[in-house]
Amino acid sequence: MQSELLYRRRTGGIVLLVSAVAELLLVWLSFITILFYDVSLLHILLSLALLVVMAAANFRTLFSGWRNLLRLAADADTPVAVATTVTVIHTATQMFNLQAMNLPDAAPLLLPAVAGLGLLLNAAGKQWRVRRVLNNFRLVSYEGEKVAACRVEDPQEAMEIGRPAVAMGLPEVCYFKKSHFLTGFLRHSYGEDAGDERMRLYVPCSLAASLVLAVVFFFVRSADIFSAFEVFTAAVCVSAPLGLLTAVNFPLWRISRRLVDQGAMVSGWDAVEEFGGVHALAVDAMDLFPQDCVLLHGIKTFSGTRIDRAIMDAASVSITAGGPLANVFRRVIEDNEKILQPVESLVYEQDMGLSGWVDGRRVLVGNRRLLENHGVDVPSRDYELRHTQQGQELVYLSTGGQLSAMFVVSYQADEEVEASLQALTREGITLLIRTCDPNVTEDLVCRVYNLDRYYVEVLDAAAGRLYVRLLSEEYADREALVGSNGQVRGTALALACCHRLRVGGRLAVAAQLIGSVLGFALTVFFSFYNNTPAPAFYTVVYMLAVTAVSWLLPLFKRT
Numbered sequence: 001m002q003s004e005l006l007y008r009r010r011t012g013g014i015v016l017l018v019s020a021v022a023e024l025l026l027v028w029l030s031f032i033t034i035l036f037y038d039v040s041l042l043h044i045l046l047s048l049a050l051l052v053v054m055a056a057a058n059f060r061t062l063f064s065g066w067r068n069l070l071r072l073a074a075d076a077d078t079p080v081a082v083a084t085t086v087t088v089i090h091t092a093t094q095m096f097n098l099q100a101m102n103l104p105d106a107a108p109l110l111l112p113a114v115a116g117l118g119l120l121l122n123a124a125g126k127q128w129r130v131r132r133v134l135n136n137f138r139l140v141s142y143e144g145e146k147v148a149a150c151r152v153e154d155p156q157e158a159m160e161i162g163r164p165a166v167a168m169g170l171p172e173v174c175y176f177k178k179s180h181f182l183t184g185f186l187r188h189s190y191g192e193d194a195g196d197e198r199m200r201l202y203v204p205c206s207l208a209a210s211l212v213l214a215v216v217f218f219f220v221r222s223a224d225i226f227s228a229f230e231v232f233t234a235a236v237c238v239s240a241p242l243g244l245l246t247a248v249n250f251p252l253w254r255i256s257r258r259l260v261d262q263g264a265m266v267s268g269w270d271a272v273e274e275f276g277g278v279h280a281l282a283v284d285a286m287d288l289f290p291q292d293c294v295l296l297h298g299i300k301t302f303s304g305t306r307i308d309r310a311i312m313d314a315a316s317v318s319i320t321a322g323g324p325l326a327n328v329f330r331r332v333i334e335d336n337e338k339i340l341q342p343v344e345s346l347v348y349e350q351d352m353g354l355s356g357w358v359d360g361r362r363v364l365v366g367n368r369r370l371l372e373n374h375g376v377d378v379p380s381r382d383y384e385l386r387h388t389q390q391g392q393e394l395v396y397l398s399t400g401g402q403l404s405a406m407f408v409v410s411y412q413a414d415e416e417v418e419a420s421l422q423a424l425t426r427e428g429i430t431l432l433i434r435t436c437d438p439n440v441t442e443d444l445v446c447r448v449y450n451l452d453r454y455y456v457e458v459l460d461a462a463a464g465r466l467y468v469r470l471l472s473e474e475y476a477d478r479e480a481l482v483g484s485n486g487q488v489r490g491t492a493l494a495l496a497c498c499h500r501l502r503v504g505g506r507l508a509v510a511a512q513l514i515g516s517v518l519g520f521a522l523t524v525f526f527s528f529y530n531n532t533p534a535p536a537f538y539t540v541v542y543m544l545a546v547t548a549v550s551w552l553l554p555l556f557k558r559t
Contacts, residue, residue, distance in 0.1 A: 001186075002141065005134050012127040018057045019120040022050045026113040030536040039108050041095060048091045051112035054119045055084050061122050074203040075196040076125070079240030080118040082207065087115035090233040097226045109230050111237050113536045117543055118242030125245030128253040133189045135256040136265040140185050140480060147176040147486045148478030149275055149495070152282075152470065160466055164457035165280035165430035173432070174275055175282040176491045177471060182480035185267060189480075193269035194509045195244040202241075202513065209520065210235035217527055227531070231523070234533035238519035241512035243547030248505050251554040255497045262416065264483065264490030266498055269505070271481035276502025281424060281495050282459070282467050285435035287488035288421075288445065289324040289411055296328050297392055297408040310405035313358055314397045316340045317365045321354050323437045325365075325395065328409060348436040349373070350461045353395075364398040367438045371398050378403060393439040411439070413448045420492040425455040427499040431492075432457050434464040504554025511553055515546030 029047055033039060055062060065081025068074050094108040139146070152158040152173040162171030214232035222228060241247075248269060259265055266272065301307050315329035320343040333339060343363075346356035352373060353366015364370055371378050376398045384394060387408050397405040424431060433445065435458060442456045459467060482498065484490035519542060526534045533539075 002134075002137060005130065005137060008130045009127070009134060012123065012130050015057045016120075016123045016127050019054050019116070019123045022054045022057075023113070023116045023120045026050050026116045027537065027540055030110065030113040030540065033110065034535055034537050039094075039110060044091060044094050044108070044110065047110050047112040048088070051084070051088055051091065051116055054116050055088065058084075058119045058123055061119065061126075069203065072200070074199040075192065076199060076241075076245040077122065078199055078203050079206070079244070080115075080122045080242055082203070083118050083237045083240045083242065084115045086233050086236045087111050090229055093226065093229065108226075109234065109532055109536070111233055111536050111539070114234075114237040114242075114539050114543065117540050118237075118240060121243040121547060122245050125243075125249045128246065128249040129190070132249065132253040132256040132268075133186070135253075135260045136189065136267055137185070138260055139263065139265045139483060139485070140182050142485065145486050146179050146182060147484055147491070148179040148182055148480070149174055149271075149482035149491070150177050150470075150478065151275075151278070157466055157470070161282055161432060161459065161463045162280045162430075163463075165432065171280060172278040173280045173282055174278040174495060175467065175470060176484065176486070177473075177478065178486070179478035179483070181477045182483050183477045185480040188267040188270045191268050191270045193248040194505050195241070195248055195512070198509060198513065199244070206239040206516070206520070207236065210239060213524060213527070221528060221531060231527045231533060234527070234539070235520055235523050238523050238533075238539055238543070239516050241509075241516045242543055243550060244509065244512050246547065247508035247512050247550040250551050251501055251504060251508070255501065259490065259494055259497065262420065262490040262493050263485035263487055264494040266482055266494055266501075267480050272498050272501050272505060274498075275482050275495060276498040278429065278495065278499070280430040280432050281492060282432040282434065283488055283491070284322075284467075285433055285437055285440040286323050286326070288417065288433065288440070288449075289327075290414060290417070290487070291327050293412050293414050294324045294328050295410050295412060296332065297410060298387070299408075300387075300406040302403045302405065305399070305404040307405070310397055310399075312339070312341065313361075313363050313399055314365050314395075314405065314407065316343050316358050317346065317354050317356050317363050320346055320356070321348065321436045323435060324411065324440060325409070325437055328407075348461065348464075351438055351441075353438045354436060358399075361400045362398075364396070366396060367394065368396065370438065371396050371403065374398070374401070376401060376403055379406070393444070395439065409439070411444060411448050413450075414489070416489040417487075417492075418449045420489040420496070421449050421451055423496040424492040425451050427496045428455070429495060429499060430455045430457060432459055432463075432467075434459045434467045436464075501554060504556070507553040508550040511550040512546065515543070515549070519543070519546075 061077045062081040065077035069078045091112055097108050158171055158173050162173035165171045210232050213235050214228045217231045218228035301310055311332055315333055318325040318329050341358045344357040348354055352370035355364050368378050392408050392410045395407040442458055445456050446453045482494050523533050
């Protein structure tokens, strides 16, 4: 597959280069027309030849566009194909419009520069798409662990987990799950986007409107078939959203470059539609505080407990349960989990900590409230404050009903995780955290990662168990919509990008359509006011401005 994609990128690059050179020449010819207001037979032949060369280089676009139009399933290729075909015919007929060429104050309107711009932008959009697919393929073909975005499909389960994310209605909750293989990658990468969906109705309507305009102009103003065909061609070209393919593929390509560096990917518009409207992302606390983000500052033992025994008991319980503290104790025991004691009847008590049985002794690992709840004496508040003045947290260990040790730990932010989480919450997506570490609270996460408290929630025990059950379901292939290497920095950023692009992509498509409709209105005005549409050079400048606006809209941050 990679060799095929590389081939497409090479051939697409050649097509883009040929189109760019030919379009520059066509724009220069149209500019000369404005300067000297004169069109010779050589001028027409050169324009026609250049446009035919561009059409030949982009023959797949023309074939696909007309085929889909005849199937009543117009897409982003269709307006470019129609505009190019009509312009080629119109330019060829100008060689027989000798009357206009012989008039000193009139010149045939040549529009190859406008149609050529459509071919150039279409080639650029396809090149961005191929490059995006190649970027994403690096993750899909990655041999290591991969996770895929999933939605909580059952309404009751979605409500149980995502209740804090919405004030009313059913929450849409996303989580990431391990996958053997990400399936349907090319299907999703080359699937329809927001622009394709709107062309089915827009293209027939714009063609009909252009034809009506030409007929009205013929009977009302000119009674000249060449002039009417000129108006029809201009209307077809300017009403065609020629930069439509770039409107979605340009921002998708941009985010693919950023996401791949973070170990994630958004395959295409299918993924944006599927996950762009979710309300919440469910993660495990261990994802928020990966390796080296939880530091052990000191250990204080009580009741004559040996420090090695205290570490062994706490490590056995914490590593069995998982969570941020597990990484701390793995470093202490140098990842030698064979020395750990088996743990029985392990339970997480909400907001307090873990309790279980180790070698016939009841072991508690948690906060002050956990020990008090089990009748274990704890140090005074003043004693605790002496160890927590610089933002550290305390983890108590109780063995056999007695206080055995106190661990002083701190939670540090990972800079890349922080940037991704902030991007997620800025999009209004709630972060739902499943944890078995009582220190991982909403306040701690918001303080460490500088997040808005409104968008951070710790799951209660029931929702946490449901989340664990969802993750433990059958390990199978998943759809290649949104995927990552399993690190939260990529998953959170990918979801934020989907949310943002779902709005930005639609705005970009809307800008193309509004610009095309406004261009058609201007063509009507100039045709009846000046008896001829606007010159090709001005039309090219206008359509480039519309395309630039469609590229810029998805870049604006939403608040």
